[in-house]
Amino acid sequence: MPSLPSGLLGDLDPTSDRAVFRQIADQLREAIDRGRFREGDKLPSEAELVDHYGVSRMTVRNSFSILQGEGLVHAEHGKGVFVRPRPPVRRLASDRFARRHREQGKSAFIVEDTVGSHPQVDSLEVKEEKASQDISTRLGSVRRVLARRRRYLLDGRPVEFATSYLPLDIARGTQIAEPNPGPGGIYARLEELGHRLDHFEEEVRARMPSPSEVKTLRLAAGVPVIHLVRTAFDSEGRAVEVCDTVMAADAYVLAYQLPAT
Numbered sequence: 001m002p003s004l005p006s007g008l009l010g011d012l013d014p015t016s017d018r019a020v021f022r023q024i025a026d027q028l029r030e031a032i033d034r035g036r037f038r039e040g041d042k043l044p045s046e047a048e049l050v051d052h053y054g055v056s057r058m059t060v061r062n063s064f065s066i067l068q069g070e071g072l073v074h075a076e077h078g079k080g081v082f083v084r085p086r087p088p089v090r091r092l093a094s095d096r097f098a099r100r101h102r103e104q105g106k107s108a109f110i111v112e113d114t115v116g117s118h119p120q121v122d123s124l125e126v127k128e129e130k131a132s133q134d135i136s137t138r139l140g141s142v143r144r145v146l147a148r149r150r151r152y153l154l155d156g157r158p159v160e161f162a163t164s165y166l167p168l169d170i171a172r173g174t175q176i177a178e179p180n181p182g183p184g185g186i187y188a189r190l191e192e193l194g195h196r197l198d199h200f201e202e203e204v205r206a207r208m209p210s211p212s213e214v215k216t217l218r219l220a221a222g223v224p225v226i227h228l229v230r231t232a233f234d235s236e237g238r239a240v241e242v243c244d245t246v247m248a249a250d251a252y253v254l255a256y257q258l259p260a261t
Contacts, residue, residue: 021062043081069222123151138242146171162245195234202230224249
């Protein structure tokens, strides 16, 4: 079997108290970070690593498991282990809700920097339902809401799903209650209804996904999610929408511009 290229990976430190499989994972991780293995590249096979380090296959598999748990690599049955792509979406939080985009008929997801990928929406559900305690509080103690659920994909890959909750006295009987709310999305329709948007408040946290989120977003082992809850306020100070969004953390970079004064 041919040896790995010189300098690609180092040697094990027999004096270290760090477990051998963790040392191998450390070296593979460093090689990925330094660009020796790029997005989509196949890592050395189990057999190559066994030969290089003089360890068992189980030791190599444990090393791969660490990297998979960190979301750095994914395994394809019968093909090998590959470096996962870097986040393809830059979520431009300081710009994505600018009025000029709505006036151009663009929704917030379309505005994202998707690096040439094809964005689309599926799994759309629109229905009236009882508001949860949290949503009711955020919307000013409403009892029932119009809920709009949708999943977003890039090039066929699910990257986020979101549910918008709107007070029924605003949304019922309007185009907002239709599957397709029209150019500019629901924010454009809200402004047409007289609710000129003034500002948004967002709460962001990272966590591990629930089983249903893993299924919906087709998440690889070890990939966390970004959980974002946004509340939209009109110029009268009324909360007119709450959007609860879960994003695949390996698909997004959250980009912000902050004032210096």
